[in-house]
Amino acid sequence: MTENTRNNWFDEDYYCNGLATGKSNYLDYRWLPDKTVPMAESIRDYLAMEPGSTVLDFGCSRGYLVKALRMIGMDAYGMDTSKWAITNCDVKVRGYVSNTFNSLAYDYVIGKDVAEHIPYVELQRIMKFLLSKTNKSLFLVVPLAWNDGGEYSCPRDEKDPSHAIRWTLASWIDFLRDQDNDFVTNGSFFIPGVKDAAIPWRRSCGFLTCKRI
Numbered sequence: 001m002t003e004n005t006r007n008n009w010f011d012e013d014y015y016c017n018g019l020a021t022g023k024s025n026y027l028d029y030r031w032l033p034d035k036t037v038p039m040a041e042s043i044r045d046y047l048a049m050e051p052g053s054t055v056l057d058f059g060c061s062r063g064y065l066v067k068a069l070r071m072i073g074m075d076a077y078g079m080d081t082s083k084w085a086i087t088n089c090d091v092k093v094r095g096y097v098s099n100t101f102n103s104l105a106y107d108y109v110i111g112k113d114v115a116e117h118i119p120y121v122e123l124q125r126i127m128k129f130l131l132s133k134t135n136k137s138l139f140l141v142v143p144l145a146w147n148d149g150g151e152y153s154c155p156r157d158e159k160d161p162s163h164a165i166r167w168t169l170a171s172w173i174d175f176l177r178d179q180d181n182d183f184v185t186n187g188s189f190f191i192p193g194v195k196d197a198a199i200p201w202r203r204s205c206g207f208l209t210c211k212r213i
Helices: 003-009 012-016 033-047 064-071 083-087 120-132 155-159 169-177
Strands: 054-058 075-079 106-112 134-143 183-188 205-212
Touching (some): 012 083, 033 064, 033 134, 054 064, 064 075, 106 120, 120 169, 134 169, 169 205
Parallel strands (some): 054 106
Antiparallel strands (some): 134 205, 183 205
16 A cells, blocks of 8 residues: 555545445444543553643544543643544544644653554654653554464454554564663553453454653
8 A cells, every 4th residue: 555545545434434445444433432431541540641641642533532531631632644534523622633743742642553554664753753752651552463464363453454564562562662762662462441342352452551761
């Protein structure tokens, strides 16, 4: 998939009709407070965020996690390359989400279900940039493959043609450790309350934390 194709891939069909169009494993992606608010609370607790912490959700889509984080007391913002997603963001986060980065640094940067879409060379550049913008911790959630370059552990992850990275948890950890020596990187296969939908597929999801030393 070329860069131009990727930039235009994340449209209404991708988020709202992905299964039918073959563009993704999404179906009617919308605000689900009973799931998103508890997930935001789990991320807050896991990272030990203090009230009022500044947070960037990189790959925020329509801003639902940004909305949930703001509801629980975080000073949260979002960035996404999808013009459709930002134009059609939740009304509560208009002005807090954008298609471009600003000049700010954040206490925490979150990237949930986004890093796997970015080709390797570009991913190196973006991760270095995000780490430079992180005061405390960078937190990523990614799908995992059985082996590098192989099939994803969860069959649903095969339904998204825009996925560019197929790595094991160990490879994700090694990659992140190489990006910035000012961080300690750790990874796990499970964090309670974060992406519980992946639980039936054992070790199909990676949770990575880069903590500034």
